Amino acid sequence: MANLPLQETLIREIASLPDERKEEVLAFVRFLKIGLADEDTLRQRFETALNKARARSLEKGITEQDIQAEIRAVRSGQ
Numbered sequence: 001m002a003n004l005p006l007q008e009t010l011i012r013e014i015a016s017l018p019d020e021r022k023e024e025v026l027a028f029v030r031f032l033k034i035g036l037a038d039e040d041t042l043r044q045r046f047e048t049a050l051n052k053a054r055a056r057s058l059e060k061g062i063t064e065q066d067i068q069a070e071i072r073a074v075r076s077g078q
Helices: 006-015 019-036 039-060 064-075
Strands: none
């Protein structure tokens, strides 16, 4: 296996993992890619994610008070 190109070796290794571990690998790769992004790209991704979250909360009727109540419940161990 030492003669295989790195990309092919990675693909073979990932292919041998159970599906739930593949999801973890994907999440980790995405995490690593975030570190490579420039500040403008990171800001844009953040704003896009925030806008999606705000739209989803409107769609589901989730209020700021609902969010604060959920945070309080989690922090108090409920």
